[in-house]
Amino acid sequence: MFSKTNLIATLVTALWGFLGGWLLWGLIGEPMLEDHTLIAGLMRDMPNMVILGIGCLIGGFAFSTIYSKWARGTHNVSHGAQFGIWLALLIGLGGGLIDHATSNLLDLSGTIINAIIYIVFYIIMGILASLVYSKFSGSE
Template identity: 40%
Template sequence: MFSKSNLLATLVAGVVMFFLGYLIWGIATADFFEEHSLVNVMKEVPNLGLIALGNIVGAFVLSSLYSKWARGHHSLGEGFQFGALIGAFVGISMGLIWYATANWMDMTGHIAEAVIDILYYGIVGAIIALVYQKTASKK
């Protein structure tokens, strides 16, 4: 669980999650989601320290799950597939539950969020797989 591969993948994936998340949700889609939000729940000034910590914790969990899922077979494709499955869980499964229980976004916003989550976590999974691939012990 605290192997060199896992810790390095956690660090790299955490940094990627932080900056890619900012590019996606903070810049590229901010106006889109503002149009499809039903209520404004955003803080005026987000706590970047907690966002970074959340990304590191998330990256550690994803990296730990990936190491068990991959069973030593590391490739970008496998990593993307792993991450896309996580993204489908978050974006589709949880998105439907949020849509059914809260007035956060309209259905268009949730559909877009699901697609973005699948791609975002797919990229993160591919990064994790790449780190595992590069740090795997040579046999």
């Protein structure tokens, strides 16, 4: 769990979580989602960067640890992308539809757009984790 490979994968996926989240949701997603947000002022103008960084580290650690168990020693881009898709379906689409059914965050179109962003985000995260594991898992 605290292997060198997992710690490197944690840092890489946490960095992607931080920068990829900013890219996909901040730059690309925000203009697409603004007309689908049901509550004005829902998002902070400036996030708490310390808490955001801690959240990305925890998310990167959980993602990398679960990926390593799921992959069972077979680390390639395809496995990483598949893992990312499954996680995106769970969190982005499944969780998004539950949120849509129970809250007033996004309309249905916004929920689907957000789920697509999650799919792209987690596919890239899975690929990054698989690349780290394929490169470093034999050197422990």
